[in-house]
Amino acid sequence: DAGVIQSPRHEVTEMGQEVTLRCKPISGHDYLFWYRQTMMRGLELLIYFNNNVPIDDSGMPEDRFSAKMPNASFSTLKIQPSEPRDSAVYFCASSRQGYGYTFGSGTRLTVV
């Protein structure tokens, strides 16, 4: 298995632009999580899905953030419009019930 695949690995964008981060979970995993990591706040859960359905989005910072999971093999996290304070590493992870998470390699987002 190739693991959890995230793209792009690095993204540099200008303030106000739309940013879309992509994630392919491990086949057979029915949970998908989006996390954000910064030095100041550590790892924060943004949203998670179960069987493609959003279960808890209470960690999404504001309406500028949205996430979708149109099928079991793909999810996106969109930021529109982006702001410099959104700069962070964004991780996607997947799991099966009762098992540990498998994380992707992350997307390092820089908003200038």
Added chain:
Amino acid sequence: DAKTTQPPSMDCAEGRAANLPCNHSTISGNEYVYWYRQIHSQGPQYIIHGLKNNETNEMASLIITEDRKSSTLILPHATLRDTAVYYCIVSPAGNNRKLIWGLGTSLAVNP
């Protein structure tokens, strides 16, 4: 709010056992203890988890005290590649859906 307490940093000599402590004095009866680690610039990696019994896998051993208020992750023969931040997390009802991540322990394995 993190429900665990870990020392911010530890050192260990290569080849020796690394014993990483975690305090979770408010753990509930149905909460599991999970351990993850994060090597620099990578995503966190699952290590092991347990409820009340000690657990062992190919990566590490997890020792949970009888009262479940603390645990220790043991890396039996630490290598330089074990240098990472180690996170101890308690999760409600055995599901790992909403893990609350603290600051972890930064382990440095020295040659």
